[in-house]
Amino acid sequence: MPQLTGDEQSDPVEGTKKSGGRRPTIYDIARLTDLSPSTVSRGLSNPGRLNSETEKRIRAAAEVLGYRANAQARALHSGRTGNIGLVVPVISHPVFSGIVRGVENSVMSAGFRAMLAETGGRPDQEVAALGRLSSSVDGFVLVSPRTAEHSLRSAAGFRPLVLVNRDVDGIPSVTPAVDAGYREAVEHLAELGHESIVSMSVEESLWVGVRRREALNRAAAERGMEVRDVEAAGLRLADGAANLAILGSHPADAVFTYNDLMAVGILHAAHSEGIRVPDAFSLVGHDDVFGADFVIPQLSTIRPPTSELGAAAVARLIVEIEGKTAAPVELPTTFVERDSTGPAPR
Incomplete structure (x- = not known):
């Protein structure tokens, strides 16, 4: 690879120096990708301004060369x-x-x-x-x-x-576009013959909680299913027994919980009481956290793109x-x- 000039080495968007050698720069990426240095600079500094294929080429070349942008140099250049x-x-x-x-x-x-x-x-x-x-x-x-x-x-x-x-x-x-996940879940339950749903959460006005509740109600209405909102004892794993007791007073074919930890707590409590899920009721969590597929039965859930x-x-x-x-x-x-x-x- 040709030796860079002093002007090139002072470029404000230069990489972090690799052990035992000089740091790769945007000029090295430009040569490898056959793009102009200005195009490479835009691709690295402003994701989304170039077409996706060009950005992929730039990122791949940066990875091959071990390039990491030098934030301090760019900060000095841009203020x-x-x-x-x-x-x-x-x-x-x-x-x-x-x-x-x-x-x-x-x-x-x-x-x-x-x-x-x-x-x-x-x-x-x-x-x-x-x-x-x-x-x-x-x-x-x-x-x-x-x-x-x-x-x-x-x-x-x-x-x-x-x-x-x-x-x-x-x-x-x-x-997160919550309607998509809830619609898929409700259609799945409708195909299994479910007619009634309990939505279990805590009394709150958080934006995301309101959005989820509205999405579930819309999806259920499209399939002619009944939804009842039930206040939970809590959102934690440790609240499982109390939440299961509340569900005993609000029987339904299926239960949606605010998060996976609440759902797993209910599963643990149900197992202790000899209640079989999904024979007694189907259970759907939210978040698809690590371990949701480790419990018995494995938890059906709605996955956000975190x-x-x-x-x-x-x-x-x-x-x-x-x-x-x-x-x-x-x-x-x-x-x-x-x-x-x-x-x-x-």
């Missing part, structure tokens, strides 16, 4: 920090950890660094994190925020902001950082059929 703030309620939660993984992978590929803040799901801590990190980042990805809409709009006026699992007018968002939500949020945030407007995006959920759903009880 930006090279950092993206990621604000999440609970890092250890399986859904949020999947979104975090998607964000971090995309941030690294785009040559930024992620600065992570955990809020415990508290609106005051979300606002505090936005204020604390504002001078150190170029923009924020805010996951499942509970902050009031007017506060979110105010924050978006200071730094580019993309929401995940929340939709607020005037702010770019990436959300990692993809994080990646899409980063792509849209970069568009906003570049001074353009990013359109809201919905990514479809899917129903995962396993052993906890079966023919309706007779």
Whole structure:
């Protein structure tokens, strides 16, 4: 490969130096892909601006060469920090950890660094994190925020902001299209002869909870099925026995729970009581967390595209950082059929 000139070596979008040799640059990727350096730079710095095949060629060549964008060099060149703030309620939660993984992978590929803040799901801590990190980042990805809409709009006026699992007018968002997963699940149950459904959750006004409840009601109405909303004792695995007792007062052919942990808790309690699922009732969770297919019976559930939500949020945030407007995006959920759903009880 030809020796690079001094001008080429000072390019602001240069890679991280590999052990024992010089760092690969966008000029090396350009030669390998037969593209111009400016095209390579756009593909690495602004995902979504080139066609997908060209971006795939660029990413593949970058991987072969061991290229990693140097965020510090680009920050000096552009006057930006090279950092993206990621604000999440609970890092250890399986859904949020999947979104975090998607964000971090995309941030690294785009040559930024992620600065992570955990809020415990508290609106005051979300606002505090936005204020604390504002001078150190170029923009924020805010996951499942509970902050009031007017506060979110105010924050978006200071730094580019993309929401995940929340939709607020005037702010770019990436959300799961929950209708698809619930429609698939309800059609599956209808084909098995089910006529009545209990939707078990806690009394709350979270945006995502409202969206799920509405999607289930729409899907059931299309098939002429009855849905009853029942307040759960709690969302945790440990609430299984109490939730099973509540279900005893609200018999139905099938039960939908707010999350998989609640569903697994019900399965454990049912096993202890000698109640067989799905013979007594079919059970559908939500999230498809790790271990949902380890329980007996394996849990049927609705799977959100967690990692993809994080990646899409980063792509849209970069568009906003570049001074353009990013359109809201919905990514479809899917129903995962396993052993906890079966023919309706007779």
